[in-house]
Amino acid sequence: MPDNISDSAETSHVAHPAYLRHHFNSVEQQADSTHFAMWLFLLTEVMFFGGLFTAYLIYRNWYYPAFVSGSHQLNVIWGTTNTAVLIFSSFTMAMGVWCAETRRRKGLVLCLSLTFIFGLVFLGIKAIEYREKIEMHHVPGFHYSLQSFLDPESNPEVYQEYHDKPLALDMAQHTELYFSLYFIMTGMHALHMIIGIGILAFMIFRARAGAYTSGHVTFVENFGLYWHFVDIVWIYLFALLYLISRH
Amino acid sequence: MSEPNEHAHFIVGPKTYVLILIALLVGTALTVWASFVDMGFWNPVIALAIATSKASLVVLFFMGIKYSSKLTKLTVFAGIFTFLILVSMTLTDYFSRAWGSW
Numbered sequence: 627m628p629d630n631i632s633d634s635a636e637t638s639h640v641a642h643p644a645y646l647r648h649h650f651n652s653v654e655q656q657a658d659s660t661h662f663a664m665w666l667f668l669l670t671e672v673m674f675f676g677g678l679f680t681a682y683l684i685y686r687n688w689y690y691p692a693f694v695s696g697s698h699q700l701n702v703i704w705g706t707t708n709t710a711v712l713i714f715s716s717f718t719m720a721m722g723v724w725c726a727e728t729r730r731r732k733g734l735v736l737c738l739s740l741t742f743i744f745g746l747v748f749l750g751i752k753a754i755e756y757r758e759k760i761e762m763h764h765v766p767g768f769h770y771s772l773q774s775f776l777d778p779e780s781n782p783e784v785y786q787e788y789h790d791k792p793l794a795l796d797m798a799q800h801t802e803l804y805f806s807l808y809f810i811m812t813g814m815h816a817l818h819m820i821i822g823i824g825i826l827a828f829m830i831f832r833a834r835a836g837a838y839t840s841g842h843v844t845f846v847e848n849f850g851l852y853w854h855f856v857d858i859v860w861i862y863l864f865a866l867l868y869l870i871s872r873h
Numbered sequence: 874m875s876e877p878n879e880h881a882h883f884i885v886g887p888k889t890y891v892l893i894l895i896a897l898l899v900g901t902a903l904t905v906w907a908s909f910v911d912m913g914f915w916n917p918v919i920a921l922a923i924a925t926s927k928a929s930l931v932v933l934f935f936m937g938i939k940y941s942s943k944l945t946k947l948t949v950f951a952g953i954f955t956f957l958i959l960v961s962m963t964l965t966d967y968f969s970r971a972w973g974s975w
Binding site: 658661662665666668669672673676679680683684687702706709710713714716717719720721724727728850851854855857858861862864865866868869870871872873 | 884885886887890891893894897898901904905908909910911916917920921923924927928931932934935936941942944945948949952953956959960963964967968
């Protein structure tokens with residue numbers, strides 16, 4: 627009997643690839659399980675960002691004029707550029723997954739590197755936008771300034787474009803709420819980007835050594851899901867924060 | 874490496890990805906253009922509709938839900954459905970309370 631057991635253990639060990647964990651029956655079952663778990667994680671992320679989006683929608687309906695004036699202070703060109711950058715990064719990520727699945731090591735390293743660079747470009751543009759907000763005193767807090775909302779003509783660049791009417795003081799004060807939500811939502815999104823870029827750096831390093839091009843692609847696939855999810859969050863942030871009312 | 878243990882699932886090719894990339898970029902241009910046209914009540918509706926179409930393309934093709942198992946499809950659908958229930962019930966509560974006296 628003991629002989630038999632060790633025998634079967636021997637043979638089963640020879641039969642499976644090194645990356646198949648012992649508590650799974652097959653590679654397929656292992657991949658399905660991790661895939662399922664990744665989606666559960668992403669759903670918790672949906673709920674997390676969903677709470678922020680709901681808060682945003684409620685306040686936007688309550689203080690609509692303040693949200694419109696606040697939104698006009700954002701630069702649509704930077705916002706659109708960043709949306710395109712993120713869509714390109716999602717594309718290169720998807721291509722990276724395809725390279726891993728079809729065992730193209732060089733292609734995978736290239737795709738991951740491009741995704742990494744697009745991620746950095748996105749954060750760079752975000753930093754330019756944040757700097758603009760700091761200079762304009764549009765960061766909520768002690769230094770917050772209502773000037774652009776009480777006297778829109780003091781900000782000729784924005785005024786020429788949208789001809790905003792001055793807001794009453796109590797409504798103007800609610801623009802701080804708009805910018806609080808702007809910084810919390812884009813900030814949480816940027817944090818997700820930073821984490822993603824960190825993982826990408828690790829993956830580029832491992833991909834060069836051929837880690838993901840020998841049949842075991844779960845890590846690349848699941849990271850791809852995370853990256854695309856972050857892209858989706860931005861698609862909604864862009865529509866809701868930048869494009870409230872530009873006419 | 875033994876064949877029966879190979880991870881066999883549908884692989885989406887570069888052609889599909891390029892088409893989705895183009896569709897997403899067109900969608901972005903469209904939503905920016907639409908926000909500069911005055912459609913009153915319809916502006917936010919159209920912005921959200923375009924954003925949702927873009928998000929659906931990403932989920933179905935980039936994230937491969939179109940080609941994944943029934944379990945994964947059900948998980949994603951159930952999650953989004955629950956999310957929509959939470960959001961819509963919260964919003965109906967806020968918006969139907971004390972009409973006009975915000």
